[in-house]
Amino acid sequence: MKLRRGLLIIGLLTPGLGLILALIGTVVYIAVSQSFGYYSLNGTNEFSTEFWSKMAGRKAFKRSIQYSIYIGVFSAIFSVALAYPLAIWLRKPFAGSNFIGAVLKAPLLVHGLVAAFLFINVISYHGILNQFMQWLGIWSEPRRLQNDPNAYGVLILQTWKNMPFALLLLTGAVQSISDDVLDAARDLGAGTWDRFRRIIAPLTVSGMQAAMVIIFIGAVADFSFQVIAGPTNKQSLSQLMVSFKGRGDWHSAAVVGVSLMMIALVGSAILAVVARMVMRGRIK
Amino acid sequence: MVAIKIERLTKKFGDFTALSNVSLDVQPEEFVTLLGPSGCGKTTLLKLISGFLEPSEGSIKIGGTDVTHVPPEKRDTALCFQSYALFPHLTVRENLEFGPRQKKIPASERKTRIDDVSEKLDLTAQMEKLPNQLSGGQQQRVSLGRALAMRPSVILFDEPLSNLDAKLRDQVRIEIRRIQKEYGLTAIYVTHDQAEALAMSDRIVVLNNGRVEQVDSPELLYHAPKTKFVADFIGDANIFSGTIVGQKGENIVQVETAIGTIEFETPTAPTSKKVNLCWRPESAVIGNTGIKAKVVHRAFQGHFTDLMVETNGTIFRVQAKRVEAQEGDDVQLSVAPNEVILLDQSA
Amino acid sequence: MTVQRVNKILLIALLAVCAIWLIIPFTMAVLWSLVDPSEPWTADKVLPPVMSLFRWTDMWENSSLKSALIASYTLAPSAAILSLLLALPTSFALGRISFLGRELAKMLCLLPLVVPPFITAIFFTSLLFQIGLSSWRPGAILFAHSVLFMPFAIRILTVSFEQVRQDHIDAARDLGASHWARFKVAYLPALKPGIFATLLIVFIQSIEEFAIAFIVGSPDVVTIPTLLYSALGQDYVRPNAAVLSLILVVPNVLLMLILERLLRSANPTLSSGKG
Ligand SMILES: Nc1ncnc2c1ncn2[C@@H]1O[C@H](COP(=O)(O)OP(=O)(O)OP(=O)(O)O)[C@@H](O)[C@H]1O
Ligand SMILES: [Mg+2]
Numbered sequence: 001m002k003l004r005r006g007l008l009i010i011g012l013l014t015p016g017l018g019l020i021l022a023l024i025g026t027v028v029y030i031a032v033s034q035s036f037g038y039y040s041l042n043g044t045n046e047f048s049t050e051f052w053s054k055m056a057g058r059k060a061f062k063r064s065i066q067y068s069i070y071i072g073v074f075s076a077i078f079s080v081a082l083a084y085p086l087a088i089w090l091r092k093p094f095a096g097s098n099f100i101g102a103v104l105k106a107p108l109l110v111h112g113l114v115a116a117f118l119f120i121n122v123i124s125y126h127g128i129l130n131q132f133m134q135w136l137g138i139w140s141e142p143r144r145l146q147n148d149p150n151a152y153g154v155l156i157l158q159t160w161k162n163m164p165f166a167l168l169l170l171t172g173a174v175q176s177i178s179d180d181v182l183d184a185a186r187d188l189g190a191g192t193w194d195r196f197r198r199i200i201a202p203l204t205v206s207g208m209q210a211a212m213v214i215i216f217i218g219a220v221a222d223f224s225f226q227v228i229a230g231p232t233n234k235q236s237l238s239q240l241m242v243s244f245k246g247r248g249d250w251h252s253a254a255v256v257g258v259s260l261m262m263i264a265l266v267g268s269a270i271l272a273v274v275a276r277m278v279m280r281g282r283i284k
Numbered sequence: 285m286v287a288i289k290i291e292r293l294t295k296k297f298g299d300f301t302a303l304s305n306v307s308l309d310v311q312p313e314e315f316v317t318l319l320g321p322s323g324c325g326k327t328t329l330l331k332l333i334s335g336f337l338e339p340s341e342g343s344i345k346i347g348g349t350d351v352t353h354v355p356p357e358k359r360d361t362a363l364c365f366q367s368y369a370l371f372p373h374l375t376v377r378e379n380l381e382f383g384p385r386q387k388k389i390p391a392s393e394r395k396t397r398i399d400d401v402s403e404k405l406d407l408t409a410q411m412e413k414l415p416n417q418l419s420g421g422q423q424q425r426v427s428l429g430r431a432l433a434m435r436p437s438v439i440l441f442d443e444p445l446s447n448l449d450a451k452l453r454d455q456v457r458i459e460i461r462r463i464q465k466e467y468g469l470t471a472i473y474v475t476h477d478q479a480e481a482l483a484m485s486d487r488i489v490v491l492n493n494g495r496v497e498q499v500d501s502p503e504l505l506y507h508a509p510k511t512k513f514v515a516d517f518i519g520d521a522n523i524f525s526g527t528i529v530g531q532k533g534e535n536i537v538q539v540e541t542a543i544g545t546i547e548f549e550t551p552t553a554p555t556s557k558k559v560n561l562c563w564r565p566e567s568a569v570i571g572n573t574g575i576k577a578k579v580v581h582r583a584f585q586g587h588f589t590d591l592m593v594e595t596n597g598t599i600f601r602v603q604a605k606r607v608e609a610q611e612g613d614d615v616q617l618s619v620a621p622n623e624v625i626l627l628d629q630s631a
Numbered sequence: 632m633t634v635q636r637v638n639k640i641l642l643i644a645l646l647a648v649c650a651i652w653l654i655i656p657f658t659m660a661v662l663w664s665l666v667d668p669s670e671p672w673t674a675d676k677v678l679p680p681v682m683s684l685f686r687w688t689d690m691w692e693n694s695s696l697k698s699a700l701i702a703s704y705t706l707a708p709s710a711a712i713l714s715l716l717l718a719l720p721t722s723f724a725l726g727r728i729s730f731l732g733r734e735l736a737k738m739l740c741l742l743p744l745v746v747p748p749f750i751t752a753i754f755f756t757s758l759l760f761q762i763g764l765s766s767w768r769p770g771a772i773l774f775a776h777s778v779l780f781m782p783f784a785i786r787i788l789t790v791s792f793e794q795v796r797q798d799h800i801d802a803a804r805d806l807g808a809s810h811w812a813r814f815k816v817a818y819l820p821a822l823k824p825g826i827f828a829t830l831l832i833v834f835i836q837s838i839e840e841f842a843i844a845f846i847v848g849s850p851d852v853v854t855i856p857t858l859l860y861s862a863l864g865q866d867y868v869r870p871n872a873a874v875l876s877l878i879l880v881v882p883n884v885l886l887m888l889i890l891e892r893l894l895r896s897a898n899p900t901l902s903s904g905k906g
Binding site: 238 | 635638641642645646649652653655656657659660663673716717718719720721722723724728730736739740742743744745746747748749750751753754755756757758761775778779781782785839841842846856859860863864869872873876879880883884887
């Protein structure tokens with residue numbers, strides 16, 4: 001009886017969870033193996049750390065790591081920092097709040113590539129922003145804003161695309177705090193900032209962590225925003241990986257891929273812990 | 285000096301007037317209860333005093349300073365919420381410490397306050413628990429303790445006992461009163477339970493439809509209600525309107541009502557002929573004189589018997605000890621003139 | 632009063648920002664898509680000098696847009712249905728059977744969301760090479776999409792299965808209903824909104840998906856996102872890119888609106904037990 005039940009459950013899980021585990025498991029397994037020299041497409045198939053050591057020596061690789069972490073961390077921070085005040089503001093419904101919510105969440109519907117195009121269209125050399133600034137007389141001639149070296153363009157796009165997602169998670173969390181609890185804090189002398197730090201932040205920390213981690217993982221692995229709007233002298237890890245693969249150098253691509261996965265994992269763990277520490281607000 | 289001075293306070297929500305022209309003085313260390321039916325504006329008044337709402341008109345002074353436009357976090361009041369509103373992520377100790385910390389009270393002083401409060405409220409064993417690990421009564425006491433740890437000059441309660449069972453309610457009621465006296469706090473207490481109000485208060489403010497009906501001690505409210513509403517809302521009352529038909533002696537006036545002639549005592553004769561009278565069911569004496577009535581319903585209540593009687597088609601209530609009359613019997617009853625209360629004409 | 636005023640000011644400020652955030656970019660895109668090739672839109676003119684639908688018809692007739700549309704709009708519904716079918720048994724187990732490690736299983740179902748898409752894409756291609764299926768591109772993309780978007784399907788359907796009421800099942804059984812009849816009266820009504828939501832979400836995700844389609848599909852299979860990518864990259868012609876962007880956005884907005892309706896209408900029926 002027990003055995004039958006177990007088999008039934010496993011049988012039920014196989015087409016769904018089973019396939020997921022099989023696909024992701026194989027993908028990760030192949031990536032790791034290839035980074036150590038296995039599964040070569042052209043003959044040799046033996047363990048070697050050569051690809052790792054070669055990659056570690058590459059300047060471009062280090063710069064990619066730094067750059068991807070920079071994009072990931074700041075995209076996550078900006079999105080959440082922007083979403084928090086909006087979520088608190090929209091906590092209680094008021095005339096027009098539904099409409100604002102809808103407008104704010106609109107970027108969820110716009111594909112990232114489309115967003116990138118729209119953005120470039122606005123900031124391009126003869127774009128409306130340049131014309132506007134010239135018309136105002138602030139700039140005397142058009143400036144080159146596209147592919148800026150600090151990747152502000154990529155950060156703006158990431159924030160634009162991800163803020164609604166953070167807003168979605170945080171609105172839910174903030175709305176579940178009762179009015180009375182916030183009023184009680186107020187009555188006990190907590191001003192706006194203290195109410196945020198001591199009550200709202202600790203009570204919404206798990207929603208915020210989820211938003212941070214998911215946005216971080218997405219942004220650290222960014223490819224399309226980087227290619228279209230990012231600085232031309234830097235490469236993101238995904239971009240680097242794709243270019244290795246394009247050259248048929250699977251092993252190097254695997255090294256980059258595994259590094260990227262580890263950065264995503266370790267980075268999100270660190271972000272989650274830091275977020276918790278900053279937001280805890282517990283009185284020791 | 286008065287602790288709280290409320291002058292001609294009016295609060296409108298759009299077109300709806302929740303409170304109109306409310307004035308009230310509360311003395312230091314006084315325990316004042318706001319009593320009234322649901323929706324009469326009790327919570328609104330409390331929120332105005334604590335600062336969560338701004339009045340449309342009028343002013344509020346606490347301890348002599350005008351606080352009408354001061355935000356709640358800057359007022360020296362502490363509110364006990366009906367829903368407790370404990371901070372779910374903080375332990376009992378952290379909840380109690382929240383207010384004093386916001387006030388930047390030094391750690392040693394804070395500790396003495398918390399120890400004092402937790403001991404008085406019997407919370408010492410619960411200090412490291414989170415609110416969701418406490419029973420309802422314990423949460424209630426934490427909420428009370430959190431307000432008390434502020435040592436506010438004014439403490440406000442919004443129906444704090446409504447979520448407790450009857451026995452615990454009695455216990456906490458006594459506790460609240462004891463602590464209020466011990467700390468010398470000025471308290472405003474909201475309830476719609478008239479028994480609770482009568483039992484606890486120094487004075488009671490009866491509200492109806494956003495207006496003050498009467499402010500008096502429990503005894504006066506019960507024995508000398510000014511309006512029909514108060515007479516009816518507090519205790520049971522037989523209310524009749526009638527016409528003055530004559531005078532007996534120096535200050536006894538005779539009134540003709542639906543059940544016959546009733547006499548009442550008054551130092552100054554009323555100006556109009558039409559009057560409203562009321563008397564309490566227990567004021568009636570069953571005997572061989574007075575109004576004739578038929579018993580339509582009888583309920584033995586232990587220390588008294590509750591009778592519904594009928595005269596000329598009007599039904600009213602009489603309560604007395606040791607009643608022999610059964611349902612359907614005829615009785616005679618009289619009410620002493622000094623037990624009959626003259627109500628305001630307007631109502 | 633003051634709070635209302637603050638809200639009003641904030642609202643106006645926010646709407647201004649939204650205009651910059653949404654209206655200006657889209658207006659620009661629409662204008663660019665209408666630029667007639669006979670005369671270029673230079674910086675000194677507020678509006679394009681000659682406007683026509685030429686770019687739209689041109690893109691339609693002389694680019695891979697048609698085949699991309701066909702590819703995307705056959706791939707997406709197939710992936711949605713396949714994903715739904717694969718997810719149903721797992722969701723049933725997670726939603727209606729309690730077993731050791733159920734929470735772990737629920738967590739593991741989210742794995743595809745955590746692994747960066749380009750990693751999955753590249754090493755899935757590598758896998759295809761290893762097992763010699765590298766020419767089987769459309770099938771591979773379909774398979775990858777169905778599995779990678781299954782977390783959404785499993786999540787939604789698990790909740791739906793949890794909401795099936797045991798008393799309805801029992802009542803049906805009590806009245807002697809067969810397996811199929813039981814499914815029809817007890818499960819189906821509660822599952823319906825979840826099934827629709829799953830189909831729509833996987834559909835939208837698949838239409839939008841870029842990494843897999845780009846890496847696994849190139850060069851034979853072109854979907855709308857990969858087409859847009861190349862229009863933004865190698866052969867960047869701004870008016871053409873504008874046309875493609877608009878084509879990619881419109882169905883999304885419509886589908887999302889349907890989805891929102893659906894999710895809103897789904898809840899009350901479930902909670903009132905009408906299902
Ligand atoms: N924010 C508001 N907007 C509009 N009307 C309100 C608002 N707050 C309260 N009211 C109205 O004001 C009146 C008084 O409300 P209040 O909460 O003070 O009643 P209450 O006496 O505390 O009643 P209860 O005993 O039921 O708690 C009610 O009719 C209520 O509907
Ligand atoms: Mg109330």
